[in-house]
Amino acid sequence: MQKDTAIQVEKLHKSYGKLTAVQDISFSVRKNEIFGIVGPNGAGKTTTIECLEGLRSPDKGLVRVLGLDPQKNRRSLHERIGVQLQESRIASQIKVWEVLDLYTALYSRTVDYKDLLEKLQLSQVRSRFYSRLSGGQKQRLFIALSLINDPEIVFFDELTTGLDPQARRVIWDLVREVNESGKTVVLTTHFMEEAERLCDRVLIMDHGRIITLDSPENLVKKLGAEHKIIFSIKGRVQIESFNELATVEKVSVFRDKVTISGKDQRLLADVVNHLIERRIPYYDLQTQQPNLDDVFISLTGKEIRK
Template sequence: MAIIEVVDLGKRYGPKVAVDSVSFTVEEGEIFGILGPNGAGKTTTVECVEGMRVPDRGTIRVDGLDPRRDRDELRRRMGVQLQESLLPERLRVWEALDLYSSFYPDPADWRDLLVRLGLEGQRDVEFGKLSGGQKQRLSVALALVGRPRIAVLDELTTGLDPQARRDTWDLVEAVRDSGVTILLVTHFMEEAERLCDRLAVIDAGRVVAIDSPAGLVSRVDGEQRVRFRPSEPIAEQLLRELAEVSDVRSHGGQIVVTGTGNLLHAVTSLLARNQVVAAELRIEQTSLDDAFVELTGRKLSS
């Protein structure tokens, strides 16, 4: 069942069109990603879903509610983690959780959240003294303290180091496993690939594609490359004769075979027939990055 439904959303700021036309649905219990470069309209889209902005056009239903008209009720059911929003510097971690839990009719026990988010050591630390990763985790904790049905996480891991980023991803998966539907805004391909069940690729205010990460990749008929170092010399001509192969190059004892279909199997079978062992074997496939370039005509990351 769809828990979020966005149909033909449009929003402009003065002459600037932030969201041209965006439609998507999010199923209950999934992690749905909104992926796109900076300025694509991702944040404006989720702000309309959160009821923080009034759309110029289109309809939005969230858990059966109209985000503007039923704003009060929506706020009880939706936890939001905003991009770059802070707490008072001197507010302590436990006080923030205690305070925010008092806003909700049936809050989670914030002491449990503290442990789940690995912040029990920071219980009495002031917000201003937390590291970037700790602030981000606290921010997620505050989004969850009201036991929301839906959590909206905007640029969750921006500015985090790789370890903190992976920890945060584990956390998001754990939250989803506890039954919360997650709407995740990101411009990190790796994050989208790792976390999202499905994602909408947004570019210049429009949805370019909606699919699972693997589905998006398969839409792009990309070539694969197989690299290896043969144990004995092998004639390039044998490789070229394979139906799957489109190109073969060798340099410095390493061979790179480009092709489509079940390329790896074709190459390794040939090598086996000729009693050649492939050392340092690697396969490079189309990534979500390539898919993004294909779909939008430009690279996602700067």
């Protein structure tokens, strides 16, 4: 295992009876990377992550996390990784600070959780019973618990499911901060925007197999999807001349809306220059760039199921 490798997976295979959840997948995660796993429901994300955390035993294949075998070295790995489970269950008649104290006692090295509560905006509910927390507060508590032992690698399974857009942004900032402090982050998400904004690399899986693995930028580039420039015009305007531009592949008009598409990054500059040169009156100009959603739909043939 190379020095800068945090996680190494080779031909990992896991079945539940007749159902094969993960089929011979291989990948590695670099130290200090934010690594995302995305895929439709049932793709095998949680199964994969749980094999890395030592919570599930693989049927076949090799898994090394910080150089350790999660099955054989579970105890020492437990001290060095943080785990936010997709479904965490905590007794309802226990207070927030009690859960934190309990988790603190499980590790030999811990951080002071006051800072975590502050950052996760949970300080005001520290004396509340777990059962009285909102879904989003519970989610943030699980994130706090996953960071309590100051782990080298932290696993977030469905990082922001159930959170409102504002809370999601708070978590994104926190994940970036966690990463900047030197930790490796492995996360699963159903939000392509989240994967695109946060992750250095994204692994797309479906039916237990890896479909692709690359940086969000490269995935979008490889897709070769179209950029679109959309603007409105008033009255009779000659727009055929746009076809003369080298970067333009298609011009279409619907009512007063013109859509110009092409794959070249210079399309926007060309179109705007042309509008100015020809003195074409336009308004409401917008651009549509291809994103990870387009990549996902193109590769899995489906919209991501939440």
